[in-house]
Amino acid sequence: MTSTTVLHAACTVDGESVSLSLQEDGLVLERGDALPTTIAWADVLGATATATMLTIHTCPRRGNGKRALRKLVAESDDMTLLAHVAVATTFLARFGWAPERSLDDLLHATPAPRKCLVLINPVGGSGKSEAMFESVRGFFDATHIDVTTQCTEYAGHATEIGRTLNLTAYDFMVCVGGDGLASEVVQGLMRRQDWHDAIRFPFGLIPGGSGNGLTQSLTKLLGEAFEPENCAYLIVKGAPQPIDMMTARNAEQETFYSFLSLAWAFVADVDLESETYRFLGGARFTMASVAKVLSWKRWHGALSYLPLEADESSDSAYWESNPTPRGSAPELHLLHDISAPVPTHWKTIEGPYSFFWATSAALPSSDCHLAPGAHINDGLIHIVAAPKNLSMVAQTKLLLGLDTGAHIEYPFVQVIKTRAYQLRRTDTNYISIDGERLGGETIQVQMHKGLGRVMCLPLPAQS
Structure with a gap:
């Protein structure tokens, strides 16, 4: 047994004698003179032992990247050993390699099922x-x-x-x-x-x-x-990972909490009007988009936002800045009174608009690379807007660019990063926030970094 091995078992798999060991790189199977086979811990889900049978559950990727459940069944007359392998495998599959832990530690540290x-x-x-x-x-x-x-x-x-x-x-x-x-x-x-x-x-x-x-x-x-x-x-x-959330409010005292996006103009109309085509599933958005492009509609309003260079607030996570919660909702220290004039250190872009979509994620909709580089806990709102009377050709080009993220390079598209903004509309068109309708002439939004938690593997470091 090497220093990188926590447990070793001699067993039978498909009638063939196999040496099974739990090592730093994963589960290692050795069959006679054949090269060892290693199943990485990332692909191991857990294990169970019943009498003389050990079942190890894995989920390797197929050629197309899709994961598939697999079982490795091993047998041995040493029931205690198989039980130990099952417990240790389940621990390492969930928490990863722990070189400081002995076998006894693993056998006594496995938590209760979630x-x-x-x-x-x-x-x-x-x-x-x-x-x-x-x-x-x-x-x-x-x-x-x-x-x-x-x-x-x-x-x-x-x-x-x-x-x-x-x-x-x-x-x-x-x-x-x-x-x-x-x-x-x-x-x-x-x-x-x-x-x-x-x-x-x-x-x-x-x-x-x-x-x-x-x-x-x-x-x-x-x-x-x-x-x-x-x-x-x-x-x-996975385990709980921080996720940004936004507060959106209107002058009618309605408040909505969002983990994804707010859309107005073209996108909101498509999102909400596409309910007519719900029977088509995801294709309903394509149908609604075609209909809206052909209408060549424009939306009137103004975007005001807090530039990052004028934002003197901390960029730390919400719960670091607010360890002791106060009040009945998250603090909105970046927003002014909704009936008051926009602060002088904010910037305003008047419409009309052909396109407006604000997001906290790179892909706020399936196959739509709206904000390449956006991270779900970077603490930023990424606004992609086209405040111009776009031609039908330009609007079509913008929409096609969403598939790859190429739209952000077009001169008629603006990309703005902020932590707070206000959208004042002079029409009664839809606003869609995470797919739900929100009314009101004026909408204010503030970001709360890491307010919520989502279950997934640890997210990569932000660039």
């Missing part, structure tokens, strides 16, 4: 969310996660669940649906008296709706394929 509430929107997207979760339930079983499922039954049900959820009954929640389902839960969490604890209750997402911006952004950041299996993998192998 508990998870899986919230399913049965009518989201193409209406296949329940079947989709069942197709990835094996990831949760393999990692010994105790799952409780619940389907939403009416509009606003997810908000009510978030408002009344017993935070001590579960370790985290998984939303199976689109961004809208998770957004509803967030609204409920923020309506609680203990909002400062509730908003830090971790949530994960498995795409089952037609708008999946957050899962697209997470998989992109972490180098995973945008597939339900990969999203489940990120959740079960």
Whole structure:
């Protein structure tokens, strides 16, 4: 046994004698004179031992990047040894290699199984969310996660669940649906008296709706394929990670909390009017986009924002700056009174506008690279706007550029980074915030860095 090996077992796999060892690089299988096979810890989910049989659950990537569940079944007459291998494998699969821990440490340090509430929107997207979760339930079983499922039954049900959820009954929640389902839960969490604890209750997402911006952004950041299996993998192998959230308010005293984006003009109209084509699933956005381009509509209003160079506030995470929560909602120290004039150190860009989309993520919608380089916890709002009367050709070019992020290089597109802004409209057109409609002539938004937590693998360092 080398210094990088925590446990070694002689066993039988498919009738063949195999040496199985738990090493720093992963599970190592040696068969006779053949080269050793190593299964990296990143691809190991967990293990179980029953009498003389050991089952190790893995999820390697296929050629297309999609992860698939696999089982390695080993047998041995040494039942105690197999039980030790199962416990140690499960620990290392979840927490990674721990050179300072002995085998005895691993056998006594494994925590109790996690508990998870899986919230399913049965009518989201193409209406296949329940079947989709069942197709990835094996990831949760393999990692010994105790799952409780619940389907939403009416509009606003997810908000009510978030408002009344017993935070001590579960370790985290998984939303199976689109961004809208998770957004509803967030609204409920923020309506609680203990909002400062509730908003830090971790949530994960498995795409089952037609708008999946957050899962697209997470998989992109972490180098995973945008597939339900990969999203489940990120959740079960992950841990709570900070995620930025925004407060949006209007003059009518309505407040909305967003983890993704606010859209106005072309994008908002497409997002909200596309409900007409819901039966088409994700293709509904394409249909609505074509119809809107052909209408050659313009939207009138003004954007005012706090330039980063004039922002003297701390860029630290919200809970570092506010360790002792006060009040019934996050502090809005960057925003002025909504009925007062815009501060002189803010900048204003008058319309009309052809395009306006503000996001905290790189991909606020499926396959839409709106803000390349944006990070879900960089503490910034990334505004992409076209405050001009674009021709139909230019508008089409902008939309096509969203597929790769090329649009940010076009001279008629402005990219603004800020922590607070105000949008004043002179029309009654839609504003869409995380897929939901928000009214009011004037909207103010402030960013809160790391206010919430999302279940996934550790995010890469920001560039």
